[in-house]
Amino acid sequence: MPGEEHPLHRLFYPDSVAIIGASRSPHKFGHIQVANLLRTGYKGRIYPVNPKADSILGLKCYPSVLDVPSQVDVATITLPAPAVPRAVEECVEKGVRFVIVISSGFSEIGPEGAKLQEAMLKAVEGTETRIVGPNTTGVINTETGFTTTFMPIQGPLRPGPVSFVVQTGIFAGTMLLHVLTAEKFGLCKVAGLGNKCDLEESEVLEYLAEDPGTRMIAMYIESVSNGRRFMKVVKQVAREKPVLVLKSGRTEAGRRAALSHTGSLAGRDEIFEAACRQCGLLRVRSFEELLDLAKAFAMQPIPRGNKVGAASYTGAGCVLIADECSLQGLELAELSGASLSELAKAMPPWAKPTHPIDIEPLHEAMGPDAYGFSLRVLAKDPGVDAMMINIMGLPDEMKGSPFYASPADYVRYFSEARELAPDKPLVACVGGDKEAVGEVMEALEEAGFPAYPSIWRAIRALSALCRYASIRRKLTEGRAGQGRR
């Protein structure tokens, strides 16, 4: 990690946290925050602050942050907005390093809220206290189990390579619930910045650039605080780590909505779009795409080129894969003579090898191993940079049929291909029976293979990996060029 001397270190690795607005009532944010810290295994000191309670969840409660007996690294505030500036003043007096203001009702609601936000900022002016938010869920660090989120978390957080930087409150909470319950890639750090009245995205990106646990960064933003700094930082980060961004406020209607959400001035979209191209940001359109790509980057290597080797359980799948590769900037690899003759030998006499490989005729000859065989051919073919396979989730009733492979079978086939070609990313599309599809996808993702419910989405993920390969090449060449001058 960036080291204890980094100015943001204590935000992610606090020794102590005060929960201002802690509550005994189980549905209040200030209660869930404390409960979460107890369940995620956070080892630091937790100080609930509430003048009307003696203890919360077995922890001694303090009337004010000023009464806490030790240093406080991070304080969170969930009080009603008008009470927040006073609480921030107390945090400054206490020498708290980071105040995470969860509450909303600030610049996003108009002049009155903006005044409260200014009062808060005034309180930290010239001090060492930084404000995160307001209007946010704050931070998460899975390495230490530290979280300030107010969405209930059931147990330890799954650690992983993906860090999120998000500019919204509840969105981060629901997104987090989704990631924790539906996604198999783990989280490293999450920073929710809300209205960004003080701490902004560039500072966090700089921190995450140095953070060894963070292998990729996914962002949701409505505005950029400091465009020039942002571009400079992203350009640096993107040389080493993919940066995905969902930026809303793309349209006039969206910009109006952003103004009343986080008080953001979203700016002209063409400018942001150009900035993305220039500094190597991978822009996505939806939350779904953000997660689809995040899991590909989290689980798979960056390919060396954009030649795809593909196989599908049906001819229609082959056609759709071929179309999507072309439409999404990829090329179908030309299979080598060796691959083609290996395929031809394995097929019944009436069939002939094609690419994408139609698995059906292979089933006739070798049953479910046709999936594994196709993957092995693609993995060994020197002309293939990246792999995609379209497979079936079939009901238990079909066990024993030549098409049926169990989740464990699929994991074995995929793992064999990975061993043969660890440098070629491999993604899957799984279709068929709902329950079986769920089981196959879960097993594959547990084993590190991203799985998608549609060919279009699987190829989109593969395409992003290839796009990043080219971005990284360009950014690195750019740097090398600068170095020579």
Place this chain on the structure above:
Amino acid sequence: MPGEEHPLHRLFYPDSVAIIGASRSPHKFGHIQVANLLRTGYKGRIYPVNPKADSILGLKCYPSVLDVPSQVDVATITLPAPAVPRAVEECVEKGVRFVIVISSGFSEIGPEGAKLQEAMLKAVEGTETRIVGPNTTGVINTETGFTTTFMPIQGPLRPGPVSFVVQTGIFAGTMLLHVLTAEKFGLCKVAGLGNKCDLEESEVLEYLAEDPGTRMIAMYIESVSNGRRFMKVVKQVAREKPVLVLKSGRTEAGRRAALSHTGSLAGRDEIFEAACRQCGLLRVRSFEELLDLAKAFAMQPIPRGNKVGAASYTGAGCVLIADECSLQGLELAELSGASLSELAKAMPPWAKPTHPIDIEPLHEAMGPDAYGFSLRVLAKDPGVDAMMINIMGLPDEMKGSPFYASPADYVRYFSEARELAPDKPLVACVGGDKEAVGEVMEALEEAGFPAYPSIWRAIRALSALCRYASIRRKLTEGRAGQGRR
């Protein structure tokens, strides 16, 4: 239905079916076909044909279709390709009306297969026997439980308004498995046409146009057999029923793959694209989009305009909804003064009403009913043509929190809105905890409200409903204009 005199009537409503290639081995297609017919409640006579078996699944077996003691309306063939032409000849001799050739190994594999296909066609020349396929799963009619598919079906088929016309074999099978196990809209009829050596899409479309059970048609095709006829038919159908089409072979790579899949000549994509615009086809890009839109059309009314009323549990959701409406050709409705003041009255003093409606401040005042309240405001507003709401699936632990609504709560809120405005389509996006999201989506769809896991997809569905409203208007005006001349 089109009536018994319609030439395709017996294909979907056969009194008797012969399964040529019926098998005692449980994984053979010819076994699953028989098992399916017993489980789906098909009331017609079933004649398994297999010279080596006495009976299959309790049904008497016949050595040849010629030995079947009664008229045969439909015969299916799953024999190896070289044996098919002879079997077709026997069907002709028997006077079978429709022969569904499930087997593959025909024009899609090259000259040798093409010869077999020609031999088959020659056998029916000048007769009343029609061929469906080859290389297909055949047909389904949920009204009578009739199906020739070789994917195992567990019980009676859910009837509904959606009919499919598809040009592929296994794809239809897996798609069918998905529809049967994961989708809540029901099926009316399915026609799998495979290589379309005889029966082609225009004839089936003409039939479905007249079929009262079919309220919308979803197609997967790789080529169009007779462009002029196809356009004429679609133009007619689209006046009354939406027609969605996933047409592959869009790119050079896709066209090459289509040639080796169904022997299709996919044609230039610009031409097909222009045809779509001209005759009112709604073209989609992926299987996922096809089903996303199918369920919207199956469950919701066609709006009278494109002004969207929307609400979301988070400001970020509001921004993304506003963006997506603009990007997908919809307008955010301007809420009436009455709506705005109703919202203002219900909100805490610090908040102000915006559109899309940010539900969060309403929760503060009225708990989970904020979802219902927002929907009622939108349903009553005369400026709103179509509605979209972004809601949360929260874990049971949050029961009692002001944000928490149970699946049944959501269904109640949505149903109230439908009662207030039965003519306004309503779609949902659901995010959050995986299990809870699944439960909310299932409950909503059971109640007739399409639910999507992303804002982008929910708005895409709403946009398709609005696009069809305008297509229908244009096609109807066109006809009225012609009438006046």
